[in-house]
Amino acid sequence: MPELPEVETIRRELDREVVGRRIKTVELSSTARRTIRRHKGPKEFQSGLEGAKVTGVHRKGKYLLFSLEGAGKAQTLVVHLGMSGQLLLVKRTKEPRDRHTKVVVTFTQGGQLRFVDPRTFGEMFVTTPEDVDKQVPELAHLGFDPIEDIMSWLRLSALLRQKKTRLKTLLMDQRFVAGIGNIYADEILFAAGLRFDRESTSLTSQEVRRLHRSMVEVLSDAVKARGSSLQDEQYRDIFGETGDYQSRHNVYGRDGEACRRCRSVIVRVKSNGRSTYLCEQCQV
DNA sequence: ACGCCCGCCTGTAAGC
DNA sequence: TGCTTACAGGCGGGCG
Structure with missing residues (x-):
C-alpha cells in the first residue's frame, strides 16, 4: 500500500511528533513474531529500543529509519509498512487497540506509537547504524530517490538505456528507483503519456524528459496532498487521517471512467500479475 | 543474468 | 442470503 x-x-509527521521522546517500553503482541522476523526473538528487539531516545526519522525509498540514541550507543530502527502497515500515534495509553496491533512503543513522556498490520507483510528491525546495510541488504541496494536525489534527465536516459525492460517493471524495481509502487507507476506513466509496456531503451529524448518531469511532479504533488487513501482507507497517517491524492488520480482505480484529458475510457489490464490502469489514447 | 510468477497473510467485495 | 473466489498498495525467492 x-x-x-x-x-x-x-x-514528516513522525519527525515533528516523536523526535526527542524516549522509549520506556516495547510490547509485542502474540502474533508479532513475523513483524520482527529478522530478530532471533523479542528480547533482542526490545532491548535495542527500550531506554533509547529518538533523534531523527528518515526515509529511504519505502523504508522508515528512526535514529536512536541508546545507553551510549546509537541504534537504528528500520520499519517497512508492507501492504497494510500503519504507524499510529496515540495520546492515551487506554485507547482501545486495533486487533492487528503488533508492536506498541510507549514513551516516558506518555503517549504511544503503535504498529498495526493486518496482512503482516510489514517489518520492524533494530540494529546499529553501521550494520544496517549488511543486515538489511535491500536497503543498501536501493536505487535513486526520485524526489530527494538530483537526477538530470540525461542521467536518467543513460540509466534507462542500461536496462532492457518494460517501463512499468523498471519504475517499480526498487533497485532502479526507490519508492514507486503500483499506484504511482501508473500515474507517472499517464502523466508522461507513455504505455506501461514500452521498452526502456525505446524512448526518444523528449519522452525521457517527460518521464523525468512526471516522476518528480506526480510524487511531489502526492506528498503535498499527503498521499493516497483508496476505498478501504487502509492508508492512514500517524493521526489516523486519510490522504487526499486519490481524488487527483488520472488512471489508478478509474477503469470504465472517462479519461480526464481525452474522454476515452480508462482500461485495466494485467502486467506482471498486477493491475495496470491506462488511457490507450493518451499513452503511446 | 535477468525477467517473471508465486507465495506470504487477512479482509473485502464480487460472483454464483 | 450464504458460500466461494478473486483480488488488494509490498517484496523475496526460485524458476525458466
Whole structure:
C-alpha cells in the first residue's frame, strides 16, 4: 500500500511528533513474531529500543529509519509498512487497540506509537547504524530517490538505456528507483503519456524528459496532498487521517471512467500479475 | 543474468 | 442470503 508519498507523509509527521521522546517500553503482541522476523526473538528487539531516545526519522525509498540514541550507543530502527502497515500515534495509553496491533512503543513522556498490520507483510528491525546495510541488504541496494536525489534527465536516459525492460517493471524495481509502487507507476506513466509496456531503451529524448518531469511532479504533488487513501482507507497517517491524492488520480482505480484529458475510457489490464490502469489514447 | 510468477497473510467485495 | 473466489498498495525467492 504505502509508497513514497505515503511513507514521506508519515516520516514528516513522525519527525515533528516523536523526535526527542524516549522509549520506556516495547510490547509485542502474540502474533508479532513475523513483524520482527529478522530478530532471533523479542528480547533482542526490545532491548535495542527500550531506554533509547529518538533523534531523527528518515526515509529511504519505502523504508522508515528512526535514529536512536541508546545507553551510549546509537541504534537504528528500520520499519517497512508492507501492504497494510500503519504507524499510529496515540495520546492515551487506554485507547482501545486495533486487533492487528503488533508492536506498541510507549514513551516516558506518555503517549504511544503503535504498529498495526493486518496482512503482516510489514517489518520492524533494530540494529546499529553501521550494520544496517549488511543486515538489511535491500536497503543498501536501493536505487535513486526520485524526489530527494538530483537526477538530470540525461542521467536518467543513460540509466534507462542500461536496462532492457518494460517501463512499468523498471519504475517499480526498487533497485532502479526507490519508492514507486503500483499506484504511482501508473500515474507517472499517464502523466508522461507513455504505455506501461514500452521498452526502456525505446524512448526518444523528449519522452525521457517527460518521464523525468512526471516522476518528480506526480510524487511531489502526492506528498503535498499527503498521499493516497483508496476505498478501504487502509492508508492512514500517524493521526489516523486519510490522504487526499486519490481524488487527483488520472488512471489508478478509474477503469470504465472517462479519461480526464481525452474522454476515452480508462482500461485495466494485467502486467506482471498486477493491475495496470491506462488511457490507450493518451499513452503511446 | 535477468525477467517473471508465486507465495506470504487477512479482509473485502464480487460472483454464483 | 450464504458460500466461494478473486483480488488488494509490498517484496523475496526460485524458476525458466
